[in-house]
Each structure stands twice: as C-alpha cells, then as structure tokens.
Amino acid sequence: MKIALFATCIVDAMYPATAKATVAILERLGHEVVFPGGQACCGQMHVNSGYFKEAVPVIANHVAAFESDDYDVAVAPSGSCVASVKHQHPMIARSCGDRALEKRAAAVGAKTYELSELLVDVLGITDAGSQLGSWFPHRVTYHPSCHGMRLLRLGDRQQRLLNTVRGIDLIPLPEPDQCCGFGGTFSMKNADVSSAMLEDKAANITATGASLCSGGDASCLMHIGGGLSRQGSSIRTLHFAEILASTEQHPAQIAGEVQLLSGKAAQ
Amino acid sequence: MSQTFLGMPLLPVFGTGNLHASESFPKAAHRELGNAQLRANLGHATHTIRDKRLQVVSELPDWEQLRDAGSAIKESVMARLPELLEQFEKNFTARGGVIHWARDADEANEIVAGLIRETGETEAVKVKSMATQEIGLNEYLEEQGITALETDLAELIVQLDHDKPSHILVPAIHKNRSQVRDIFLREMPGADPALTDDPAKLAAAARTHLRRKFLTAKVAVSGANFALADSGTLAVVESEGNGRMCLTLPESLITVMGIEKLLPTWQDLEVFMQLLPRSSTGERMNPYTSLWTGVTEGDGPQNMHLVLLDNGRSAALADEMGRSALHCIRCSACMNVCPVYERTGGHAYGSTYPGPIGAILSPLMTGIQAEENNSLPYASSLCGACYDACPVKINIPDILVHLRGVDVDSKRGKKKIPTQMDAGMKAASWALSSGKRLGLLEKGLPLGRLAAGPDKKITKLPGIAAGWTQSRDIPAPPPQSFRTWWAKEHRGPDADGGPMPSHNKGDQP
Amino acid sequence: MSARDEILGRVRAALKDSPQVPQVPRGYRATSGLDEKALIELLVDRLVDYKAQVAVVDAAEVPTRIAALLVGAQSYVVPAGLDSGWLAGVEYEPADGRRHLDSAATPLTVAELDGIDAVVTGSAVAVAETGTIILDGSPSQGRRAISLVPDHHICVVKATDIAGILPEALRRIDGTRPLTMISGPSATSDIELERVEGVHGPRKLDVIIAR
Numbered sequence: 001m002k003i004a005l006f007a008t009c010i011v012d013a014m015y016p017a018t019a020k021a022t023v024a025i026l027e028r029l030g031h032e033v034v035f036p037g038g039q040a041c042c043g044q045m046h047v048n049s050g051y052f053k054e055a056v057p058v059i060a061n062h063v064a065a066f067e068s069d070d071y072d073v074a075v076a077p078s079g080s081c082v083a084s085v086k087h088q089h090p091m092i093a094r095s096c097g098d099r100a101l102e103k104r105a106a107a108v109g110a111k112t113y114e115l116s117e118l119l120v121d122v123l124g125i126t127d128a129g130s131q132l133g134s135w136f137p138h139r140v141t142y143h144p145s146c147h148g149m150r151l152l153r154l155g156d157r158q159q160r161l162l163n164t165v166r167g168i169d170l171i172p173l174p175e176p177d178q179c180c181g182f183g184g185t186f187s188m189k190n191a192d193v194s195s196a197m198l199e200d201k202a203a204n205i206t207a208t209g210a211s212l213c214s215g216g217d218a219s220c221l222m223h224i225g226g227g228l229s230r231q232g233s234s235i236r237t238l239h240f241a242e243i244l245a246s247t248e249q250h251p252a253q254i255a256g257e258v259q260l261l262s263g264k265a266a267q
Numbered sequence: 268m269s270q271t272f273l274g275m276p277l278l279p280v281f282g283t284g285n286l287h288a289s290e291s292f293p294k295a296a297h298r299e300l301g302n303a304q305l306r307a308n309l310g311h312a313t314h315t316i317r318d319k320r321l322q323v324v325s326e327l328p329d330w331e332q333l334r335d336a337g338s339a340i341k342e343s344v345m346a347r348l349p350e351l352l353e354q355f356e357k358n359f360t361a362r363g364g365v366i367h368w369a370r371d372a373d374e375a376n377e378i379v380a381g382l383i384r385e386t387g388e389t390e391a392v393k394v395k396s397m398a399t400q401e402i403g404l405n406e407y408l409e410e411q412g413i414t415a416l417e418t419d420l421a422e423l424i425v426q427l428d429h430d431k432p433s434h435i436l437v438p439a440i441h442k443n444r445s446q447v448r449d450i451f452l453r454e455m456p457g458a459d460p461a462l463t464d465d466p467a468k469l470a471a472a473a474r475t476h477l478r479r480k481f482l483t484a485k486v487a488v489s490g491a492n493f494a495l496a497d498s499g500t501l502a503v504v505e506s507e508g509n510g511r512m513c514l515t516l517p518e519s520l521i522t523v524m525g526i527e528k529l530l531p532t533w534q535d536l537e538v539f540m541q542l543l544p545r546s547s548t549g550e551r552m553n554p555y556t557s558l559w560t561g562v563t564e565g566d567g568p569q570n571m572h573l574v575l576l577d578n579g580r581s582a583a584l585a586d587e588m589g590r591s592a593l594h595c596i597r598c599s600a601c602m603n604v605c606p607v608y609e610r611t612g613g614h615a616y617g618s619t620y621p622g623p624i625g626a627i628l629s630p631l632m633t634g635i636q637a638e639e640n641n642s643l644p645y646a647s648s649l650c651g652a653c654y655d656a657c658p659v660k661i662n663i664p665d666i667l668v669h670l671r672g673v674d675v676d677s678k679r680g681k682k683k684i685p686t687q688m689d690a691g692m693k694a695a696s697w698a699l700s701s702g703k704r705l706g707l708l709e710k711g712l713p714l715g716r717l718a719a720g721p722d723k724k725i726t727k728l729p730g731i732a733a734g735w736t737q738s739r740d741i742p743a744p745p746p747q748s749f750r751t752w753w754a755k756e757h758r759g760p761d762a763d764g765g766p767m768p769s770h771n772k773g774d775q776p
Numbered sequence: 777m778s779a780r781d782e783i784l785g786r787v788r789a790a791l792k793d794s795p796q797v798p799q800v801p802r803g804y805r806a807t808s809g810l811d812e813k814a815l816i817e818l819l820v821d822r823l824v825d826y827k828a829q830v831a832v833v834d835a836a837e838v839p840t841r842i843a844a845l846l847v848g849a850q851s852y853v854v855p856a857g858l859d860s861g862w863l864a865g866v867e868y869e870p871a872d873g874r875r876h877l878d879s880a881a882t883p884l885t886v887a888e889l890d891g892i893d894a895v896v897t898g899s900a901v902a903v904a905e906t907g908t909i910i911l912d913g914s915p916s917q918g919r920r921a922i923s924l925v926p927d928h929h930i931c932v933v934k935a936t937d938i939a940g941i942l943p944e945a946l947r948r949i950d951g952t953r954p955l956t957m958i959s960g961p962s963a964t965s966d967i968e969l970e971r972v973e974g975v976h977g978p979r980k981l982d983v984i985i986a987r
C-alpha cells in the first residue's frame with residue numbers, strides 16, 4: 001500500500017522522532033511511505049481560536065497537498081489533527097462559503113487515518129510484538145487524548161497496541177479520560193484552569209510509578225511533559241509510535257535518563 | 268423593550284437579567300481556583316454524580332436511541348416553534364389557564380409581581396426554577412415588598428446564606444455538609460443548636476422550617492421542565508416534595524417558562540422522562556414528577572397562570588449554528604463532567620447558566636458583545652466530555668468554536684492596534700499555509716536550541732505565551748525538522764527504522 | 777404590538793432559513809417483554825432501592841396488610857372512591873374519628889390533612905424498571921393533596937397495573953389528568969449529591985403489590 005504521511009506541524013518541527021517512527025513502522029510492514037512536500041498544518045489552532053478566515057488558507061493548503069490520487073491512504077500520528085482534517089476542514093470551508101473546498105476537504109478527510117486506526121482497522125495489527133517486532137522494556141503509563149477518544153472514537157486501539165509490545169510494563173492511568181488541560185490556546189488564555197487540570201493529570205501519572213507516559217498526540221504530550229519537567233519530575237513523555245517502532249536493534253531514543261526494566265531487557 | 272420597525276421586530280433582540288459575566292472568565296476563574304475548600308467540595312460532588320450517572324445510564328440498552336430521539340424531537344420543536352407555541356396556548360387556555368407573554372426579564376418580573384399583587388398576598392412559595400433565576404425574580408419581588416421563599420433544599424441553603432447558586436441542579440453544590448449546618452444554625456430561626464452535619468438531619472431541619480409555609484401559602488411560583496403542545500400539559504420534575512407542595516396546595520400558581528421548553532406530544536415525554544433523571548441526579552427516576560393540564564376542579568390551584576418568556580431565546584434561535592443550545596433540558600450532566608467547571612465552580616461563569624451549556628447559552632442569549640460574555644466560549648479545552656454526556660446531544664464543543672469565530676469576527680476592523688493573538692494568528696496563517704514557508708522557518712530550529720540552553724528546556728516566554736510557561740517548560744527544539752531529515756537522510760525501508768528484526772519473524776517470544 | 781405577537785414575530789424571523797423538521801427515530805424500546813412474575817420482582821427491587829417498604833400479597837390479603845400497616849396511625853385518610861373492601865380489616869368505629877374520607881366534593885382542608893398520620897390510596901399504573909408509581913386522580917387515588925401531606929403513604933398497586941418500562945406505562949394513562957409520578961419516599965441529593973430519603977413529601981412509603 002502507498003501511504004502518505006501527514007507529519008503534522010508540531011511533530012515535523014518539534015518531534016521528528018515521532019514521524020520517523022511512523023515511517024519505520026509502516027516500512028517495516030512493507031508499505032511505501034511518501035511525504036507530500038506541500039503539507040504544513042491542519043489549521044486547528046486557528047479554527048479552535050475562532051480565526052476561521054485565517055484558517056482557510058491553511059486548510060486549502062492541506063487539501064491541495066493531500067488530494068492527489070497517487071497514494072491509497074493518508075496517515076497522521078495524531079488523533080487531534082486527523083479529527084480536524086475529517087470534521088473541521090469541511091465545516092470551516094462551508095461556513096466560509098467555499099462549497100468546492102468543502103467537497104475536496106471531505107474527500108481528503110475520508111482517506112485520512114490516525115495511526116492506530118490504520119494499524120488496527122486497515123493493516124490488521126493485533127500484536128505489536130510479533131507483527132512489528134516492537135520491544136520496549138520500560139514501565140509506561142498511557143494517556144488517551146480527548147480528540148482521539150471522543151472525536152475519532154479510537155477506543156482502546158492505542159492502548160491495545162502498546163499492551164502487546166514485548167517487554168513493556170503498561171500501568172493503567174487513574175482517571176484516564178480526564179483532559180490534560182492543553183486545549184491549544186486554552187492553555188494560554190485560561191492558563192490558571194489549564195494548569196490546575198495539568199496538575200491533577202501529572203499527579204495521576206506520577207502515582208502510577210511509571211517512568212514514561214505515552215499517548216497519541218504530540219501536543220498533549222508536550223503539555224504533560226512540560227508540566228512534569230517544570231515540577232522537576234524525571235518522568236518523560238513518548239508518543240506510542242516511537243514505542244511501537246522500538247526494537248532491540250533500534251531502541252527508541254528517550255531524552256534524559258530512563259531506567260530500563262531490569263530482567264526484561266534482554267530477550 | 269425592543270424597537271420595532273414597520274411592524275417587524277428588529278432581530279436579534281437579546282436577553283437581559285442574570286445572563287452576564289461581569290468579569291472575564293479567566294479573571295473570575297483565577298479567584299475561584301484560589302479557594303481550596305470550594306475545589307475540594309466540587310471535586311467530591313462532581314465525582315460522586317459522574318459515577319452514579321454512568322451506572323444508571325449503562326443499565327439502559329437503548330440509551331443511544333433515546334438520545335437520538337431526544338435530539339430529533341428538540342430539533343423539530345425549534346423548527347416548528349411558532350406553530351407549537353400557538354397550539355400550546357390554545358390548549359392551556361381551553362383548560363382554564365391564562366397565558367402571559369414576556370419579551371424580556373423586566374416584563375416577566377412585572378407580570379409575576381402584578382399577578383401576586385392581585386391575590387392580595389405579600390408572600391409566595393417558590394419551586395426551584397432556572398427561568399426565574401435568570402430574570403432575577405426574587406430580587407425584583409423583594410423590591411416590590413413581596414417575599415419569595417425558596418423551598419428547594421439547595422436553593423434554601425443559598426438563599427439563607429445570601430449567596431448565589433453555582434449549579435443548575437444543585438445550586439449549593441459548592442457547600443459541603445458542615446458548611447450547610449453552619450448556615451442553618453446561623454440563619455434558620457429556631458434551628459436546633461445540636462444539629463449535626465448528617466445530611467438526613469439537615470433535610471429534616473429544612474422540613475420543619477418550611478412546613479408551616481407550605482401549609483399556609485396562597486400563591487406559588489414555579490418553573491416547568493416540559494410543556495406538551497398537543498394537550499397544554501405542564502410538568503415539574505423534582506425530588507423533595509416541595510414541588511408537589513407548591514403545585515398542589517396554594518390557590519394560585521404562576522409558572523414561568525422559556526418558550527423553548529415545549530415538546531410536541533404526550534408520547535415525547537416517554538423519551539425525556541427517561542433521559543432527564545438519569546442524566547441529572549443519576550437516578551433511575553426522580554422521586555416526584557407532577558403533571559397538570561390547566562385547572563382541575565377541586566384538585567390543586569384554581570388560578571393557573573403561565574408566563575412564556577423570550578428574553579434572548581429568539582436571538583439564540585436565530586443563530587443557525589448555535590440554536591441547538593436551546594435543546595437543553597437543564598439536566599446539568601455537562602457541568603458535572605466538565606474539567607473546567609469542576610475546578611472553577613459555577614460562579615466564575617457569572618450567568619445563571621454555568622458550565623459548558625452556560626458558556627454557549629449565555630452569549631447566544633445576550634449577544635457576544637454583552638459585558639464579558641465573549642470570554643465564556645473560551646472557557647473550555649474542547650475535550651468533548653460535555654457532548655458525550657448531553658442527553659440531547661448538543662454539540663457544545665462545535666458551538667463553542669463557532670462562538671469564538673463570532674467573537675473574533677465581531678472585533679475585526681474595530682481595533683486600531685491588533686492584539687498579540689490577532690497578529691500571531693495572522694503570521695501563523697501565512698507560515699502554515701505553505702510547506703515551503705514552514706520548511707524555511709524550521710531552518711531556524713537550531714536557534715531555539717540555542718535559546719533553550721544546556722538543560723534543553725525553555726522556561727520563560729513573553730506575552731501571551733507566558734501563560735504556557737507559568738506551569739510548563741518547552742523542550743528544546745530538535746536540531747533538524749522531520750521535513751529536512753526526510754529530504755536529506757531518509758533512505759527507505761531497510762535503513763531507517765530497520766526491517767522486521769529477523770530473529771523475531773515467525774518465532775514468538 | 778402585543779408581547780405575544782412580537783415574540784411570535786421574532787421566532788418566525790429567527791427561523792427564516794426554514795430549518796428542516798427531522799423525522800424522529802424511535803428505535804428505543806417500546807416494551808420490556810417481561811412476564812408478571814419478572815415485573816413484580818423488578819418493581820420490588822427498584823422500590824427497595826429507593827428505601828420504600830414493599831409487600832407482595834395475594835389480592836385477598838390486601839385488607840389484612842393495610843390493617844397491619846395502619847396499626848400505629850392515630851388517623852388516616854382515604855379517597856372516597858377507594859375500594860371499600862381494602863379497608864375491611866381495619867377496625868372501624870365511626871365515632872373515634874380515626875378514618876377520614878376525602879373527595880373533591882367534600883375536601884379536607886390542608887390543616888386537617890396536616891393532622892392526619894397516614895393515607896391509603898390505589899394507583900393507576902406502575903413502572904417496574906424505574907420503580908415508579910403513577911397516580912392519576914381517579915376515584916381510588918383522590919385529590920393530590922391527600923397523598924402528599926400525611927407523612928405515611930400506603931399505596932396499593934395491582935399486579936396487572938405494572939408496566940415494564942416507562943413508554944408502556946405512559947401509553948396506559950390519560951396525560952391530561954392531574955398526575956403524580958412517585959418513585960420512593962421524598963428524597964434529596966442536594967447535599968454533596970448524596971441521596972437521603974425523607975424531606976417534604978411522605979417520609980414513609982409502603983407499597984402493597986396485589987397479585
């Protein structure tokens with residue numbers, strides 16, 4: 001299958017390892033990955049902040065970059081950006097009176113998948129350890145981001161994939177469905193409330209005793225990781241794609257010092 | 268009162284009364300967040316009710332079908348509102364009721380005060396009602412020398428404490444049991460000094476306090492949960508029996524109800540009476556529901572009045588994207604699950620309607636430019652928990668975003684100097700609408716690395732971004748973007764991520 | 777222009793985009809499919825959960841049961857239309873003023889009702905799934921005030937009047953009658969959202985289910 005990668009702007013600029021991991025997983029499965037060079041951003045920061053007019057060129061750019069027939073499906077390692085592509089793009093195009101863009105956006109949205117959705121529903125991955133060779137001997141907890149959970153209804157796809165990684169010790173997170181408080185510009189406009197939400201999320205993560213918190217959205221992970229870092233915590237955040245891509249030969253690169261789980265490390 | 272032009276109302280005509288945030292949400296939230304007791308009380312109460320709601324909702328195999336039906340019924344009510352209002356009016360009047368129409372809060376208050384005055388009474392008992400809260404009826408009546416006595420336990424607590432409600436279902440949700448006891452001891456004449464903070468004892472104290480009032484009241488004021496157009500029937504859903512007391516014992520009953528509360532037929536009630544109790548108190552059914560159709564000879568009040576209130580509802584209806592906010596049945600599920608409400612409480616929203624629904628309903632009813640109401644649609648991380656919980660499937664996150672757009676557009680061209688946010692969004696639109704431009708900017712990533720310094724994190728940013736760094740670091744950017752890596756270094760399957768580790772193909776650990 | 781015409785005008789103008797009237801999907805359950813035994817069991821379970829007291833008896837035992845429940849009551853009220861057989865077990869001495877009859881034609885005052893300990897009524901229909909009993913003001917149930925003011929409500933539900941779920945029950949009654957839906961004794965969740973039973977309505981609810 002020919003798969004177009006939508007890296008998303010935050011991953012492209014701040015977390016390239018997540019996109020590389022996505023590529024690695026898909027290529028390992030024998031698929032061809034292409035990277036449409038015109039891509040930039042899904043525009044949800046603009047939309048969610050009420051700047052619809054400013055969002056339109058961003059959306060139009062995404063649609064133009066991805067409307068080629070040259071690939072079978074598009075994939076992004078982000079529930080939030082995929083939800084934006086699927087739901088917001090046609091809606092904003094319509095509300096700005098551009099019916100043609102609305103139609104084109106809907107067509108792009110229809111073939112765009114979030115990574116776990118593609119892996120589980122389309123590529124039939126049920127066991128990351130055996131089918132992807134995933135190996136990650138760490139104690140990990142997992143935060144399901146709101147947009148993946150509620151807008152895309154990803155259910156436990158990401159968690160199920162993580163659970164089947166060899167060597168992993170996946171610890172359930174208390175109150176997993178509670179928002180981390182990111183919400184794009186919400187984290188700045190309502191910084192106090194956002195911080196209060198983050199505080200509780202960080203406390204729940206810390207209570208698990210995990211050394212890493214995984215998830216499916218780089219933005220939420222940046223938010224959570226930024227909060228943990230500010231508190232002086234040694235807990236890091238890591239996108240689930242990087243955990244799936246991690247193997248004995250190519251273990252995931254983790255910033256800072258993270259203890260390997262003793263005993264489970266060697267195969 | 269609104270202006271008219273050639274007989275046609277100028278639209279939209281916004282609502283007045285207790286629908287405004289008088290200070291911006293972030294400012295109010297900052298203050299409320301500082302109240303540790305409030306946060307503990309709210310955290311406890313919202314978590315209790317969340318669990319109860321999930322439990323009773325999961326019992327129903329057809330919950331989603333009920334939500335679909337509820338949503339469609341409400342949508343059809345909005346589409347057919349003029350016709351249904353006229354039908355209801357005809358039926359209610361035919362059964363001996365009297366209908367009054369109120370354009371706004373002031374008009375509704377005057378009508379109610381006039382009706383009470385006509386009875387010769389100076390005291391009225393009240394059943395908890397959001398509509399009368401919204402129009403500030405109690406305060407208005409007090410100015411007119413009429414005492415309105417709240418009889419719902421939580422309303423009574425709030426009234427005795429000279430406080431404001433902070434939740435639409437449990438107005439005193441911000442108080443815990445020992446605070447309630449203290450209020451009773453302080454404000455309730457004849458309260459037993461040995462009163463404990465056992466909720467059952469507190470409820471008993473309220474019973475004693477109100478009993479005499481119920482038995483002697485001549486006039487009652489109520490709201491209504493539902494009104495059935497095809498029969499002229501009104502419904503009040505409650506728990507304590509204070510509703511039944513008010514709706515049954517007095518000679519006169521004055522009900523104040525928003526025009527959006529209609530349901531087309533009796534059959535529709537079977538949907539809403541399944542949705543509402545489970546969503547609000549997390550019970551299979553609330554203890555008491557009263558339904559009455561006009562006057563019944565020899566049973567209940569013989570003077571029956573209904574005030575139909577617009578007060579900005581028609582303005583909300585005129586907003587195609589926002590009108591479904593009027594589907595709300597005031598169950599409070601959205602605020603009970605909201606992570607923002609849970610931490611700030613209801614007072615931070617200013618309006619009678621707090622939480623996610625308040626954040627859309629208030630600005631829809633008052634217009635986005637009223638006082639600080641334009642800060643309300645931003646009081647959400649857009650996590651979507653409200654939409655999932657809403658029994659009538661109001662897409663609150665989408666309406667929040669829509670209203671943010673209305674807010675931004677309402678300011679375009681009006682400001683001489685663009686705000687930092689305006690300028691940032693404009694620049695970001697330019698940068699993010701082209702892969703080339705973004706790629707070019709990403710060439711600057713190493714600069715950010717430099718700024719981050721040796722500990723590889725950024726801890727202080729200026730301007731609006733300071734909100735971020737007040738509690739979070741930003742990691743140092745990577746040395747190169749993915750885009751650059753892809754162009755320069757990606758060499759395909761066998762190099763970058765590695766193929767399937769050979770030892771692992773086929774043989775299982 | 778009258779407020780009425782102005783509001784209706786505003787509403788019409790607000791709908792100038794002529795929104796579609798959707799078809800209402802009624803895919804929810806219309807019946808429970810439970811038999812009488814299961815209905816009784818479910819109703820009992822729900823009522824007990826609300827802290828009501830429940831007895832399931834054969835129709836012939838209703839009078840004895842009512843008499844037993846009234847033992848401590850100094851006085852009680854019944855609607856004039858109550859099945860007089862139900863009171864056959866209660867010792868009746870017209871002169872002692874213990875029994876009060878109420879009807880729309882000869883209503884007791886609120887103050888009189890306040891002095892009465894208990895009330896015995898029938899019921900129109902019950903909903904097993906939600907533990908709800910519906911009174912519709914017909915002769916066996918009487919005026920709404922009598923089942924409200926006395927602190928102890930004894931309510932007889934005929935097994936044949938039990939519906940499985942709410943839609944079934946509502947289909948059996950006339951919505952324009954004065955209706956009271958009762959699910960357990962009065963209660964409140966207003967303090968810390970925890971339910972406690974017993975506020976302004978009857979604090980004690982006894983349900984007799986008659987097979």
Ligand code: SF4
Nearest residue numbers: 595596598599601657
């Ligand atoms: S918006 Fe929905 S969830 Fe919120 S109070 Fe209204 S009906 Fe309930």
